[in-house]
Amino acid sequence: MTYLNVQGVDNVVVNLAALFPGTSQLITLPHQTEEGRTSHAIRLGGGAVGSRNAVVLLGGVHAREWGSCEILLNFAIDLLRAYQANSGLTYGGMVFSAQQIRTMLDTLHIVVFPLANPDGRHHSQRPGGEYMWRKNRNPDYCVHHEDCSGVDINRNFDFLFDYRTAFDVDSEVMVTDDPCDHETYQGPHAFSEPETRNVQWLLDAHARTRWFVDVHSYGDTIMYSWGNDKNQTTTPTQNFRNAAWDGQRGLANDPTYGEYIAQADLTVGQNLAQAFCAAVLPVRNRAYTPKPSFDLYPTAGASDDYTFSRHFVYPGRQKVYSFTVEFGQQFVAPMAEMQNIIQDVSAGLIGLCLAAPATVPAEPGDKPAGDKPTGPPSGGPFHDPDTPASGTGSPIVTTPVAVDVAAKKK
Template sequence: MPADIQADVQQTVEARPDIVRTISLPHKSVLGRDVPALEISHHVRDNDGRPVFLLMGGIHANEWPGVEVATEFAMDLAEQDGRDPRITALLDRVRVIILPVVNPDGYEVSRGGRIPDKRKNCDPTCGTAVDPDTGSDSAGVDLNRNFGVNWGGVGSGGDKADGDYRGPKPFSEPETQNIRDLVTGRQVTVLVGLHTYGDMNLRPPGQNASPLTPDEAVYAELGDQMAQANGYPSKLSRDLYETSGTAEEWSYHTTGGLGFETELAGETNHGPFTTSVLDQYHGEREALLRDAEAAGNPRYHSRITGTAHGTLELSKPGLHSTMTADGPFTWDVNPSIRPGTDGRNIQESWTLTCSGRTVPVTVGRGETTTVSC
């Protein structure tokens, strides 16, 4: 992680160790860097059933403002807890995980000035050959085309030299593997990726040929709430341009958690700090608070209640999370009924393991079901 961002992260952890902890993600970057995230919540070390809001910055190396906004939001939450009643209440209900820099290798090359317009991650040749016309290099993979839903589709390149090169296979890169493991091991009910620049709040689908999602009404509702806060219009992702293999679309179709991409305002990917970050932070802060509150609102996800003692496990193929209960419990989870890419819901059930036995749990968005353990 770049030194300035690392210093801010460390300062936040040291100032509020009671509510902030560092999560060391399992995969180092291509060039061997650690990729830490911050978890911010009351009772941050408890394994309870609260939902997760995940905020990510810096998946594209040259989009510096997203890194700054994500880091500032983490510091803001930690500083205002106990002072701002809204933030204090939020951290009671929701676990906020912030990954400031998804792509630390590329960000270091871009922010350090070697290749300011570098977009992709790195490979061992990173920064050794710069295209004089584009100011970029061909090394690496566009991480936001490397996820496992609609991978290889329209709006992603198949040639290594392409600026949106999708990689040789889904999740070929350690940086996208980190997000995959983070999301599939938790109940991430709302996910937001910060990008520049487009002045939009974007939701799936990313392809002109794809139907609207089964949750279009809910998606549009929350997107409109974001738009009221940050002033960027709420649109379908394909309204900006077509994309495939993105983090937000993968997360939604894999887990049912609502995934958004916010394109911050600007005229370049990394304009002056004042206009790119400071001038728009107030509005974006409000949008992110609304996103985090939506992550804790059971209208947007599902709930499982019951009484149990010990560790509970919830799983579907590719998904697995746990919580610890000691009596009556409420587990905020994503729906078992999964949204398909064809615009229809897929009828699936969670498998809940408790008290040494398994219980199938079928629950839709906005529903609560009670189980007997």
């Protein structure tokens, strides 16, 4: 097995949906990338959109974090195959029963968008490209230099986007409005990039999304809200919408500002992060650490804060418990280790999905957990993910090279 190229990732998504028509649905994202690529996602679980609560899983936001695509594709393949075979799933020492898998796919929609930034991945993988590329490939914003291009998709969401106003000048908020920055250029305005608008569209299209996980590397962590400042549960007026606190956000050790989160929501975030870690550990004894996003560094415009913030900003929107996974110990793991990581994170995601339904109230008409499936299972033989079934995109053979990445941003 090797890492998939961009076409290979897309082939797997399209072919999976074709092979499992009763239990999955292909989703075509509406916004083409700068280089003209159309992205696809896949929704696992039968029934119409809006008939169930949904989990949205996102990958491939940062170009060099290759394995997130492989994790999410293998996760989808494993679930669809196990459901069809009425079998459980075993990852090392972690065992999920057939009933648990059935319950997941009979009661949830699991929306898997494995490659949000295909142009960036292509640039990271192609000969002559930049292996440690992070952003997309939009060339529009630097007019002075030939070689400045790209926006950090994970800074382009609408959450405290105007960081110069929102944050303390002494905050080391990890974002910049300098289009020549190689790492964290935020773009000219929120949602300036098609990749970001695709994620927004996916959330809008699944109004019953209640949980969101953005899969990145690296760090062996899973992070819950918030990412702009330390959490506090006592002063609701200290929040990202309140301009009275502009210029005071993003400091770790000040006694002044903390981002408000209701204790009940903080508990849900902690518990689901813990459920993820508890399912990872038995696989091969990797200890993932749950922590608030802010503990990594302060951010603005990140996907997890945007997704959790939506229900405050737009009345009527569902509350979405949001997480960022940082898997592994390097951006691109050697494939032998990547296959272990795929097992770790797949188990963690299943653990999170199994614990998730209890964290929100049931809606009238929801199917009770544990119901027997209706109708015969669908699908057929599936090609291994490193063998694109249509043959139009061959996976690249890659020997990850040692790169000093200690100072890079995740």
